[in-house]
Amino acid sequence: MKKFQCDTENNCFFTIDTVKIYLDKMNKRVKIFDSDSITIQTLEKIKGFASVNQAGKIIGNAVLSHVKLFTQAGFCIEGKIDGFFKGTDAYCVSYFMDGKRKISENQEQKDKIIAQCLMSDSRYIAGGSNNPPYSIRTAAQRDIGEIAALFSTVFSTYPTPVYDEEYLRQTMNGKILYKVAEYEGKIIGIASADMDMENRNAEMTDCATYPEYRGKGVLSNIIYELESELKNRNFITLYSLSRAVNTGINMVLYKHQYKYRGRLINNCNICGAFEDMNIWIKMI
Incomplete structure (x- = not known):
């Protein structure tokens, strides 16, 4: 795992198995970038990273061909952004580390x-x-x-x-x-x-x-x-x-x-x- 590019809030980018992720401390979440080479094994490592860093949620945007892999790893689809990737749709995939985090009020x-x-x-x-x-x-x-x-x-x-x-x-x-x-x-x-x-x-x-x-x-x-x-x-x-x-x-x-x-x-x-x-x- 490689750490790089931290911002003013001390949030940082990391790479796990060549996949770029972002630790967002303010929002207690991890964001996945560059999911082209994502695997189930990498997603499990990201869950471990999120747990160690007390992140309650993992989020990412995935093309349709990658959605099945995310769902197999326990992610859910919360929405869609049409045309996100140069005109190709993105599906908003999320994994809740914390059961309370997935409960929506009102x-x-x-x-x-x-x-x-x-x-x-x-x-x-x-x-x-x-x-x-x-x-x-x-x-x-x-x-x-x-x-x-x-x-x-x-x-x-x-x-x-x-x-x-x-x-x-x-x-x-x-x-x-x-x-x-x-x-x-x-x-x-x-x-x-x-x-x-x-x-x-x-x-x-x-x-x-x-x-x-x-x-x-x-x-x-x-x-x-x-x-x-x-x-x-x-x-x-x-x-x-x-x-x-x-x-x-x-x-x-x-x-x-x-x-x-x-x-x-x-x-x-x-x-x-x-x-x-x-x-x-x-x-x-």
Whole structure:
């Protein structure tokens, strides 16, 4: 096993039998990358690694031809991301090390939110906000302090260290595209696209708006601007993992014509606890 490339939270990449994995301490999980050469034996080693590191969940994205191998090793399919691998679908496979981690709370409430979205005939219309008083632009290094303050206000905990100015500085240099809404010189909202250049997909994430500015289309308009830029950059698939308990963000994605593709149970640590995340996808 080889260890390499650690980040600001001391999370690290490792290789086991040439398979690249990521130990995510904040979310108590292990993520599998590069599963082309995966075997049952390697998956068993990864389970052992997860146990030693007290990770409650192992996650990965697999092409259809590899799904049977994962299920034989005890993984379940929690969802699907259409076009994730340069246009080829990915299946979201998960293994729960901890039995409690696989128990989803308030499922009925979460299902009702999805049903509410799917029954809605509301759609986002570009330019339909009658010239909102705020402007939207790509974030710059000079914004890092304000962005960190916004995230700290909105989220008590978050799956990635968005409160860390050094993390923002590093990711702003090409991997993540941040766009902000600004009103009277103050950043009032943000969303980002975590770009996978190799596979031509991007995760729409890091959505936050100060409470007093919600209900004004801030997030919807930022997502539209992100989508426009990603389309110009020839990305194929956009996806988002949204909090299953949050009606607003799920409705925003539905209005932007994202399609619901499943739910990741207790997937990450957000707002002080492990939460289920709904999978939404859009091919552009």
